[in-house]
Amino acid sequence: MNLGNNILLDAYHRMKSIREFEERIHVENTTGEIPGFVHLYAGQEAVATGVCLQLRDSDYIGSTHRGHGHSIAKGCDIKAMMLEIYGKKGGLCAGKGGSMHIADFEKGMLGANAIVGGNPPLVIGAALTAKVKGTDGVAVSFSGDGASNQGTTFEAMNMAVVLKLPVVFIFENNGYGEGTGCDYAVGADSIAKRAESFGMPAVSVDGTDFFAVEAAAREAVTRARTGQGPSAIEASAMRFYGHFEGDPQAYRSADELAELRKTGDCLKIFRARVEKDQLVTADALDQIDREVADLIDEAVDKARKADFPTSDDLLTDVYVSY
Amino acid sequence: MSKKTIREALNEALRQEMARDGQVIILGEDVAGGHGGTGVIDAYGGPLGVTKGVIGEFGANRVIDTPISESAIMGAAAGAAATGLRPVAELMFVDFMGVCFDQIFNQAAKFRYMFGGKTKTPMVVRTTIGAGMRTAAQHSQCLYHMFTSVPGLKCVMPSNAYDAKGLLIEAIRDDDPVIFFENKLLYDLACDVPDESYAIPFGEANVVREGGDVTIVAFSRMVHIAEEAAKTLAAEGISVEVIDPRTTSPLDEETILDSVEKTGFLVVVDESAARCGMAADIAGLVVEQAFDALRGPIIQITPPHTPVPFSPPLEDAFIPTAGAVCDAIRKLLK
Structure with missing residues (x-):
């Protein structure tokens, strides 16, 4: 299926936004103004984008500690995300969540989740809501190769098959769970095959190839939306940065990272493909580059200048009523 | 008004709330029982019989038998609660929180605060507590103190059938995650319980x-x-x-x-x-x-x-x- 010009520009906008957002946080993090842990998604943009392009605001995703990319791809407000990451008033979670807990229910973003394997059980719950209410809603769980080894993930996959839930499990294999390679920690040849053994269709795709991810995701989301139950996709794309910002990454060779930037950059791969096939113009992509750069500048500027929450905010929103 | 056991009072509360609100669902292990077997559906009606007959009244779309997967049950309840249902999940014995506590205390309990007050998680976890049934170390604990110390959770433990019905109805209507502790040795204890629906507010001794x-x-x-x-x-x-x-x-x-x-x-x-x-x-x-x-x-x-x-x-x-x-x-x- 040929994707229209608008869809390709939308995809590029989302991917470029994620990249620029993450590259900028990588720089700003060194100023000491960003509190706590940040885990960057750069390198994996084609996965979040290829999947979220299939979804509506009323569909749900569950994300991981490395959740900025999923949030942006699902349509979360970038300035409000930046405010949240800086722990400021006006942040998407009022400064109470931070990088690892960005959520926006109106956009169907059920939350980044700082527990590896935390989201699959929650996501099948969102899928259960769609099933019980008889809507055609879909829920998507993003997990890494690390979470693919968690029992919660196995439980969620099995229950999704048993209850025939409208859910898609995305396994982003970025090569490492923290500082340990997936070749060591995943005791199977393929995460997709393991998912398949739970009784659902599963495929492996090159996660740096937007078109491959998009096609696989379209099929899986359609399957879910039409009542045919869960699917899984293993999408392989290495992360450009460490497990967390500040990670010296001694477990990776310098050669690996250099090669990755050269041959494993999904944005470069996307651009080369669409320019070669004359699907969109270079000018249109350049225009997006400029827009996104400006947007991220504004987001950082706004976040730096914003106020912190006050001590009054400490005690609010523990409960709806108590 | 008639004499009802705690088991009967809880069953009545569930049925009345499910009839009142189509968003209320029940999920857990053997909440009906019998699926995939050669006998009858609703073979158990809950491991200790509390949900007996509810599937017959409300169907399998709202009374959901799950695999023995406590994390998936608790997580599904939390995810469903955050997206528009009011699940009543059953954790057969509170001791089993050891295999699913993350979904309760890191997920459900944290959503409202961690997401800046933007979401509600109206779920109830019904679970059983208490020693005295010769069920040994992994099926006899009380453990409500551990849940009580987690901000974001509400903890309820009725001692009689009147309270059991009113508190469970309150729990289902409450917009926060509620852990509802039922003592196994009290299920057959009876007292006068109104037939009509009523709620007992939390935080009133x-x-x-x-x-x-x-x-x-x-x-x-x-x-x-x-x-x-x-x-x-x-x-x-x-x-x-x-x-x-x-x-x-x-x-x-x-x-x-x-x-x-x-x-x-x-x-x-x-x-x-x-x-x-x-x-x-x-x-x-x-x-x-x-x-x-x-x-x-x-x-x-x-x-x-x-x-x-x-x-x-x-x-x-x-x-x-x-x-x-x-x-x-x-x-x-x-």
Whole structure:
């Protein structure tokens, strides 16, 4: 299926936004103004984008500690995300969540989740809501190769098959769970095959190839939306940065990272493909580059200048009523 | 109004709420039972029979038998609650929280605060507690103290059928995650329960028995131990006030403090834990806020700091008894 010009520009906008957002946080993090842990998604943009392009605001995703990319791809407000990451008033979670807990229910973003394997059980719950209410809603769980080894993930996959839930499990294999390679920690040849053994269709795709991810995701989301139950996709794309910002990454060779930037950059791969096939113009992509750069500048500027929450905010929103 | 057991009262509460609100669903292991077998559906109706017949009335789309996958059950309930349902999930025995606690305390309990107040998580986890059934260390604990210490959760433990119905209805209507602790030994205990629907607000203690000489605060089945002790002591001329907080989070501090102001003596009877349990929590509250009213040490009557034993004489020695409560109070007032 040929994707229209608008869809390709939308995809590029989302991917470029994620990249620029993450590259900028990588720089700003060194100023000491960003509190706590940040885990960057750069390198994996084609996965979040290829999947979220299939979804509506009323569909749900569950994300991981490395959740900025999923949030942006699902349509979360970038300035409000930046405010949240800086722990400021006006942040998407009022400064109470931070990088690892960005959520926006109106956009169907059920939350980044700082527990590896935390989201699959929650996501099948969102899928259960769609099933019980008889809507055609879909829920998507993003997990890494690390979470693919968690029992919660196995439980969620099995229950999704048993209850025939409208859910898609995305396994982003970025090569490492923290500082340990997936070749060591995943005791199977393929995460997709393991998912398949739970009784659902599963495929492996090159996660740096937007078109491959998009096609696989379209099929899986359609399957879910039409009542045919869960699917899984293993999408392989290495992360450009460490497990967390500040990670010296001694477990990776310098050669690996250099090669990755050269041959494993999904944005470069996307651009080369669409320019070669004359699907969109270079000018249109350049225009997006400029827009996104400006947007991220504004987001950082706004976040730096914003106020912190006050001590009054400490005690609010523990409960709806108590 | 008719006599109903706690089991019947809970079943009635579930049916009435499911009839009232189509968003209420039940999920858990064997909440019906029988799927995939060669016998009948609703073979169990809940591991201890509380949800019997509910699937017949509301169907398998709303009474959902799950695999034995506690994390997936708790997570699915939390995810469904955050997206528009009001799930009542069953954790067969509270002891099994060991395999699913993350979904309760890191996920459901945190959503509202961590996401800046933007979401509600109206889920109920029904679970069973309590020693005395010879079910040994992994099927007999109380553990409500552990949930009570987690901000974001509400904790409810009815001691009678009237409270069980009203508190479960309140729990289902509540917009926060509620853990609802049912003592296994109390399921067949009956009292007058209205047929119509009613809700009992959280954070309002029940003064089970009024008295002027000593205050007992007790939870769940221990309320009955306390009442038994109070009756015995009444015959000796000692007037005991028995308070059943009914919910530990929120906790009705005022009723407890007022009572201690009146009596000057406090005994807490708590099956949860010898260390860092509800007894210690209530003692801390009273020492901090009613120190001047105290006329003697606070007595905590709890099981010893051991796992629940299996062998009957050992388990009997483990559980607080009315005799132990009486002895402690006689010594206190001497």
